[in-house]
Amino acid sequence: MKGMTVVVKKTTQLIAGLVFLYGIYIIIHGHLTPGGGFAGGVILAGSFILLILAYGSDFLHLVREEAGTTLYENLAILVVLVLALSGLLLGTHVFFLNWAPKGVAGELISAGLLPLYNIFIGIEVAASILSIFLALVIFKEEITK
Amino acid sequence: MMNPLIPLFVAVPLAGAFLIMILGRFIKHFDRVAASLVLLFLVIISLHAIVSSGGSTSVYKVGGWEAVNKIPIGIYMVMDGFSVIVLCIVNLIGLLSVIYSISYISRYTSENFFYSLFCLMVAGMNGVVLSGDLFNIFVFLEISAISSYALVAFGVEKDELEATFKYQVLGGVASFLILFGIGFIYWKTKTLNIADVRTVFSTGYDRNYYLLVQILLLSGFGLKAAIIPFHAWLPDAHSSAPSPISAMLSGVLIKAIGIYVIIRLFFNMFAISEGMAVLITTLGTLSMFIGVFLAVGQWDIKRLLAYHSISQMGYVVLSAGIGMILISREIRYEVAALAIAGSIFHLINHAAFKSLLFLNAGAIEYSTGTRDLKEMGGLSKTMPVTSGTSFVASLSISGIPPFNGFFSKLIIIIAAVMARFYLLAALAALVSIITLASFLKFQRYAFYNQDPDRKKTKGKEVPFPMLFSMIILGMICLLLSLLVIPGIREMILTPATDILMDPSRYTSQITGT
Numbered sequence: 101m102k103g104m105t106v107v108v109k110k111t112t113q114l115i116a117g118l119v120f121l122y123g124i125y126i127i128i129h130g131h132l133t134p135g136g137g138f139a140g141g142v143i144l145a146g147s148f149i150l151l152i153l154a155y156g157s158d159f160l161h162l163v164r165e166e167a168g169t170t171l172y173e174n175l176a177i178l179v180v181l182v183l184a185l186s187g188l189l190l191g192t193h194v195f196f197l198n199w200a201p202k203g204v205a206g207e208l209i210s211a212g213l214l215p216l217y218n219i220f221i222g223i224e225v226a227a228s229i230l231s232i233f234l235a236l237v238i239f240k241e242e243i244t245k
Numbered sequence: 246m247m248n249p250l251i252p253l254f255v256a257v258p259l260a261g262a263f264l265i266m267i268l269g270r271f272i273k274h275f276d277r278v279a280a281s282l283v284l285l286f287l288v289i290i291s292l293h294a295i296v297s298s299g300g301s302t303s304v305y306k307v308g309g310w311e312a313v314n315k316i317p318i319g320i321y322m323v324m325d326g327f328s329v330i331v332l333c334i335v336n337l338i339g340l341l342s343v344i345y346s347i348s349y350i351s352r353y354t355s356e357n358f359f360y361s362l363f364c365l366m367v368a369g370m371n372g373v374v375l376s377g378d379l380f381n382i383f384v385f386l387e388i389s390a391i392s393s394y395a396l397v398a399f400g401v402e403k404d405e406l407e408a409t410f411k412y413q414v415l416g417g418v419a420s421f422l423i424l425f426g427i428g429f430i431y432w433k434t435k436t437l438n439i440a441d442v443r444t445v446f447s448t449g450y451d452r453n454y455y456l457l458v459q460i461l462l463l464s465g466f467g468l469k470a471a472i473i474p475f476h477a478w479l480p481d482a483h484s485s486a487p488s489p490i491s492a493m494l495s496g497v498l499i500k501a502i503g504i505y506v507i508i509r510l511f512f513n514m515f516a517i518s519e520g521m522a523v524l525i526t527t528l529g530t531l532s533m534f535i536g537v538f539l540a541v542g543q544w545d546i547k548r549l550l551a552y553h554s555i556s557q558m559g560y561v562v563l564s565a566g567i568g569m570i571l572i573s574r575e576i577r578y579e580v581a582a583l584a585i586a587g588s589i590f591h592l593i594n595h596a597a598f599k600s601l602l603f604l605n606a607g608a609i610e611y612s613t614g615t616r617d618l619k620e621m622g623g624l625s626k627t628m629p630v631t632s633g634t635s636f637v638a639s640l641s642i643s644g645i646p647p648f649n650g651f652f653s654k655l656i657i658i659i660a661a662v663m664a665r666f667y668l669l670a671a672l673a674a675l676v677s678i679i680t681l682a683s684f685l686k687f688q689r690y691a692f693y694n695q696d697p698d699r700k701k702t703k704g705k706e707v708p709f710p711m712l713f714s715m716i717i718l719g720m721i722c723l724l725l726s727l728l729v730i731p732g733i734r735e736m737i738l739t740p741a742t743d744i745l746m747d748p749s750r751y752t753s754q755i756t757g758t
Contacts, residue, residue, distance in 0.1 A: 167270075174266040181260050187308070188249060194309035195252035 103156030112154035119147035130218035137218040141225025173227035251305040258368035269357035280360040284340035300740025321377035326740025342489040345714040370501040408481035422465035440755035470503020473532040484547035488607020496600030519573040526566030533559025564588035587656035598641040601718035605635035623695035634719040643681035649725035
């Protein structure tokens with residue numbers, strides 16, 4: 101896949117970072133505002149996809165990148181599962197128990213384990229959407245060859 | 246203190262799936278070892294559950310969210326007499342399929358993906374079976390359905406991709422109908438908990454609205470269960486998948502995410518109406534009758550077996566339908582109980598013999614490289630174990646004593662006669678005879694027929710893991726006959742029948758009123 105013109109590349113350079121930051125904002129405020137892990141993860145993946153679309157995939161090691169995203173995806177979801185299982189070991193021993201201290205409602209660090217779930221679900225969603233995108237790119241390159 | 250084993254039925258296979266994807270890259274053979282251990286663990290805890298529960302219902306409130314004003318707000322997982330049986334067959338067939346896959350799948354690349362998807366599929370089915378609320382049923386159903394789409398296409402050949410595409414389109418339609426139905430229920434009742442939905446509906450409902458919801462859910466889950474007007478995807482999908490997956494799909498998937506949910510919802514959530522009961526019985530009879538006629542003419546072994554799945558599922562639905570008709574007329578509850586017991590018994594038996602038959606078909610394909618009955622013959626000499634086990638399974642499915650299929654079909658036919666549905670009883674017997682004919686053809690062409698002028702048959706016996714699974718399943722086919730013995734029947738089948746017959750008990754145990 102070839103890159104686009106210099107105008108597109110420069111604009112993407114300016115925008116991609118902002119999109120990425122916005123994704124992080126959505127994820128870490130998941131327990132306070134609308135959105136959360138899933139929505140923020142999609143935005144994170146969007147910033148990467150924007151860069152790949154603008155610059156082309158020729159300079160990427162697609163297969164290696166795809167292996168990396170798959171690894172991150174599985175690690176993140178495994179952490180979510182471990183957090184859920186930690187409820188079985190701590191507190192009143194219930195699956196998915198929110199055992200951590202809840203803090204003051206409305207503050208950034210509050211709601212116990214929910215921000216952690218959001219963060220790891222965000223990584224999981226970003227990585228999996230990126231791997232779907234990379235898999236499609238790899239598939240297309242294989243066809244055109 | 247809630248039973249901590251209940252969430253493990255979902256959490257352990259999920260963890261297995263993700264660990265396989267991570268560590269499977271670095272450690273050789275980690276995938277098959279991990280998958281076998283996960284399934285072994287699940288089999289142990291499900292057997293423990295069936296022995297220790299003694300038919301009682303246990304409720305698990307995920308996250309520890311207690312009911313507020315007696316309205317359940319959290320996610321409830323419910324393990325009762327019926328779900329524990331389905332859990333047992335899901336995990337047992339899953340374990341044997343994984344052991345079988347150790348040899349069978351080593352011919353393919355990307356084994357990691359296979360075992361990972363397999364664990365995901367099992368997690369989804371366990372989740373559907375244990376779930377006590379509608380939306381979780383939908384979520385877990387999608388987990389297992391999507392992983393089964395990928396597994397059907399595992400060979401990535403033209404046929405497999407076509408089959409999986411068809412399966413995905415129809416599966417998507419089914420999921421859409423189910424979600425639509427769940428949405429309608431949520432709109433009216435403001436709750437998703439199965440027991441609570443029943444309570445809310447019992448205070449009064451609009452008849453047409455209720456009927457619409459019932460039809461949506463019946464057609465959605467009917468598509469997943471491949472009852473006859475909705476069966477188009479099944480023969481392709483089940484015959485193109487790798488054989489251990491065919492065994493899982495035909496043996497447990499259509500039951501766990503299709504028949505199980507239909508029975509659960511129509512007995513425990515909706516008030517049984519005679520119209521729906523007659524409709525379900527008709528669908529069951531059609532599946533049973535048309536399925537077997539579609540099967541007789543097949544020459545591809547796996548297609549033949551797939552069509553027989555439709556027909557045998559017809560027995561299950563028919564028998565459950567007879568039970569529903571009797572309950573809706575409020576007469577002869579003991580016959581209704583017999584019909585439902587027959588239906589559950591046949592569901593268990595079908596899981597055993599149909600997965601065995603698919604594993605046999607896989608063994609034949611593994612060793613001779615063909616699925617066409619006309620190209621086989623004389624395999625009983627070269628593959629004695631496959632031949633023997635498939636003989637057991639063929640007799641079971643055709644209903645020959647002392648194998649399990651005989652007893653469940655007998656119970657179904659007796660129940661139909663006692664309920665005075667003589668035509669249905671006669672049809673069930675007739676279909677059983679046609680099934681026998683069809684399996685005699687399978688036996689003869691695959692194992693015994695030998696053209697004198699044809700060159701020596703190729704093929705040799707398959708490796709040990711495959712033999713092991715087939716022999717165990719053959720023994721299970723015989724052992725399941727024991728379920729008719731009164732003491733064992735009361736321990737396993739009666740709790741399941743009770744919970745289905747008495748929806749108010751199901752409701753009261755969940756809402757705690």
